[in-house]
Amino acid sequence: xxxxxxFCLLFAISSCAHLNNQxxxxxxxxxxxxITKIVDSLLHEISTDAKVLxxxxxxxxxxxxxxxxxxxCDISGGPCEYSGDTMEETHRNLNITRNQFNSLVEDLxxxxxxxxxxxxxxxELLKRLAKMYPDIKH
Amino acid sequence: xxxxxxxxxxxxLTFFCSISFADSxxxxxxxxxxxxxxxxxxxxxxxxxSGYGDTGEIGGNFSFTTVNVNDFxxxxxxxNLGFGNRLELSYSHHDLHxxxxxxxxxxxxxxxxxxxxxxxxxxxxxxxxxxxxxxHNKDSLIPDLLGANDNSGTDYYLSASKLWLAGxxxxxxxxxxxxxxxxxxxxxxxxxxxxxxxxxxxxxxxSIGIFLNPHWLIGAEYRQKPDRLDTVKEDHxxxxxxxxxxxxxxxxxxxxxxLGDIAGLPDQSGxxxxxxxxx
Numbered sequence: 001x002x003x004x005x006x007f008c009l010l011f012a013i014s015s016c017a018h019l020n021n022q023x024x025x026x027x028x029x030x031x032x033x034x035i036t037k038i039v040d041s042l043l044h045e046i047s048t049d050a051k052v053l054x055x056x057x058x059x060x061x062x063x064x065x066x067x068x069x070x071x072x073c074d075i076s077g078g079p080c081e082y083s084g085d086t087m088e089e090t091h092r093n094l095n096i097t098r099n100q101f102n103s104l105v106e107d108l109x110x111x112x113x114x115x116x117x118x119x120x121x122x123x124e125l126l127k128r129l130a131k132m133y134p135d136i137k138h
Numbered sequence: 139x140x141x142x143x144x145x146x147x148x149x150x151l152t153f154f155c156s157i158s159f160a161d162s163x164x165x166x167x168x169x170x171x172x173x174x175x176x177x178x179x180x181x182x183x184x185x186x187x188s189g190y191g192d193t194g195e196i197g198g199n200f201s202f203t204t205v206n207v208n209d210f211x212x213x214x215x216x217x218n219l220g221f222g223n224r225l226e227l228s229y230s231h232h233d234l235h236x237x238x239x240x241x242x243x244x245x246x247x248x249x250x251x252x253x254x255x256x257x258x259x260x261x262x263x264x265x266x267x268x269x270x271x272x273x274h275n276k277d278s279l280i281p282d283l284l285g286a287n288d289n290s291g292t293d294y295y296l297s298a299s300k301l302w303l304a305g306x307x308x309x310x311x312x313x314x315x316x317x318x319x320x321x322x323x324x325x326x327x328x329x330x331x332x333x334x335x336x337x338x339x340x341x342x343x344x345s346i347g348i349f350l351n352p353h354w355l356i357g358a359e360y361r362q363k364p365d366r367l368d369t370v371k372e373d374h375x376x377x378x379x380x381x382x383x384x385x386x387x388x389x390x391x392x393x394x395x396x397l398g399d400i401a402g403l404p405d406q407s408g409x410x411x412x413x414x415x416x417x
Binding site for chain 2: 118120
């Protein structure tokens with residue numbers, strides 16, 4: 001019994017290793033086309049998220065869409081250089097709480113799920129974005 | 139009397155209606171409920187505060203757990219509340235059925251946990267919490283016969299928990315280490331201390347898990363145990379588990395636990411099943 005369960009666990013872990021695509025994150029996200037789709041899904045999620053929607057009341061959505069796509073392209077190793085304002089500048093007066101940050105993370109996870117992004121690619125993007133947490137949170 | 143009851147219940151109702159039972163924490167970061175009622179894995183408490191409430195919110199869980207090993211069945215009912223992702227209060231009731239003797243040993247555990255520093259995900263410092271568990275054994279016949287000193291005792295513990303995004307094979311990895319200062323024999327089910335002495339000891343506990351995706355967590359736990367009673371042997375506990383978090387209101391943990399020698403009956407191992415309902 002114990003051996004069987006241990007074997008199943010090892011098998012599950014090794015199948016994770018197999019799924020771990022070695023392609024650059026930018027390609028795993030579907031390059032610029034895929035990233036734009038993720039950002040569009042994210043905007044859709046935000047539009048129904050009462051917790052974070054108020055943060056976007058003064059946002060130029062068209063600019064946000066293009067700058068966020070560019071930024072994700074940049075941090076995922078794609079051929080872009082983020083040309084927008086720094087994270088500190090853009091979030092300075094928004095007083096973003098942890099709760100709102102978490103909610104946005106979950107919106108992004110749902111957006112990536114909708115676009116069938118693999119779990120390792122999802123986690124890798126979240127990891128790179130999470131580094132910005134100190135600059136974003138109030 | 140009736141009036142007082144009525145006003146008390148309306149105060150309670152107002153209290154519960156005014157706080158927000160919220161869902162601000164990320165899925166599965168409420169943890170499961172450990173055997174002693176604190177947010178944790180199966181047998182180890184974690185630094186995580188129970189429920190999905192974050193700053194300014196309240197969260198919590200009801201949970202029902204049953205552990206079936208060769209000669210014992212332990213049924214556990216627990217309730218915990220997390221306040222502002224900072225403070226956790228818990229209550230847990232244990233009912234251990236000793237099959238060879240056809241009798242039960244019952245125990246109540248009241249817990250308090252406070253987050254001291256750090257963050258589970260967004261900080262280089264892991265989340266570190268300190269906690270206490272006051273345990274009261276209600277059926278001290280067997281503990282007394284085996285030489286336990288007391289029917290109640292308090293455990294003190296310090297836990298550190300950390301989630302690494304894309305930590306291993308692109309999967310998120312959750313690790314926890316707990317240091318516990320305890321006088322309990324078999325977590326209190328066989329009483330506390332031995333022969334006129336509390337005999338507090340420091341023990342280490344650890345859990346490690348990997349999220350296959352946001353809903354499924356597999357892992358293993360190890361809990362060091364004191365072995366202070368002369369009459370019977372006490373072994374370290376271990377388990378391997380799989381946790382399923384389909385959404386923020388319900389979660390399940392299935393584990394295979396190896397609890398070793400309990401009260402003179404060797405090789406106690408079997409299945410652990412826990413259902414957790416979020417507030």
